[in-house]
Amino acid sequence: MTRISHWLAFAALALPVVSTAQEEKKTLNVLFIGNSYTARHNLSTVVKAMAEAGNPGLTFNRTDVIYGGRTLKDHWRLGTQNIVSQSTVTEAEEKATLAALEKAVAADPKDKYAASALARHRALLPVLESNRQPWDIIVLQSYRDDLSGDPTLYAQYAPKFASLAKAQGARVVLYETTPTTQNEKPLAAAPDPAPVLAKTRAIATLANSIGASVAPMALVTQRCQEQRPDITHRFINDAHLNQNLAYLTACTLYATIFEKSPVGLPVDSITDIRTFEGKPADKTKDRDGLPLTRTFSAKDRADLQRIAWEGWNEFQKLR
Numbered sequence: 001m002t003r004i005s006h007w008l009a010f011a012a013l014a015l016p017v018v019s020t021a022q023e024e025k026k027t028l029n030v031l032f033i034g035n036s037y038t039a040r041h042n043l044s045t046v047v048k049a050m051a052e053a054g055n056p057g058l059t060f061n062r063t064d065v066i067y068g069g070r071t072l073k074d075h076w077r078l079g080t081q082n083i084v085s086q087s088t089v090t091e092a093e094e095k096a097t098l099a100a101l102e103k104a105v106a107a108d109p110k111d112k113y114a115a116s117a118l119a120r121h122r123a124l125l126p127v128l129e130s131n132r133q134p135w136d137i138i139v140l141q142s143y144r145d146d147l148s149g150d151p152t153l154y155a156q157y158a159p160k161f162a163s164l165a166k167a168q169g170a171r172v173v174l175y176e177t178t179p180t181t182q183n184e185k186p187l188a189a190a191p192d193p194a195p196v197l198a199k200t201r202a203i204a205t206l207a208n209s210i211g212a213s214v215a216p217m218a219l220v221t222q223r224c225q226e227q228r229p230d231i232t233h234r235f236i237n238d239a240h241l242n243q244n245l246a247y248l249t250a251c252t253l254y255a256t257i258f259e260k261s262p263v264g265l266p267v268d269s270i271t272d273i274r275t276f277e278g279k280p281a282d283k284t285k286d287r288d289g290l291p292l293t294r295t296f297s298a299k300d301r302a303d304l305q306r307i308a309w310e311g312w313n314e315f316q317k318l319r
Contacts, residue, residue, distance in 0.1 A: 034141030
């Protein structure tokens, strides 16, 4: 069995079947590309915990490439494509990226993203040959780059990354964020489904065109708002997803990666990485002054897991 067909067999698993492919595939190397919507709550580590809990014997190796507030277009400028192609990128290509980043930093010393990328690529160059392990899965996070334009910036750059990913034999997952539809307070009425449906269809079209899987967070979040209007999805004092939405997202990513239900996973808590900055500051509290770690009740955990699975399945019908 080739590496690609081996992974496709693994990815097609569905509960409760346990195949020989699952037993054979003991390690997944997963690259998460994004911004604070991936960094907050150490999202990839939560997905790792769920993946290993739901697939005994699996080692889920996760790597994050994070630039706060940046889009896939920015990641391309910052050389993240070389990390996607780490199994085949040449020394000449990496040196060209370094030269471009050095030029960017010299032109604008305040460009902290170019400076951060420059440090990352300087560290990568000496270990290029010893770092040839190809990725199994690459997660491409959207942000606001999927909201406007025809095509949107996300629709322009996700295919660029996907082409490189597939050349390495990796599967692509589009992690669609939903910053404009999160609610910071319980809802009195269900939100308007029209904008969410329009965005979801656009993501489905993109995914179909590049053969990608999707964590459809706009659709999943809307489903949660309809079924559990008491659950909030963003902080009041911070524009980011709160622990509820971070957990819902991790469940949806699990469903997307393994194409099976997260219902019953034992992971029951999530912790943010940003703390309360009021007076006095408190490193044990989140941005709203509540406990940094949220441990979900049995009902909330079950509901969030179920809603993630239902929303993921609903998206498949739209495809």
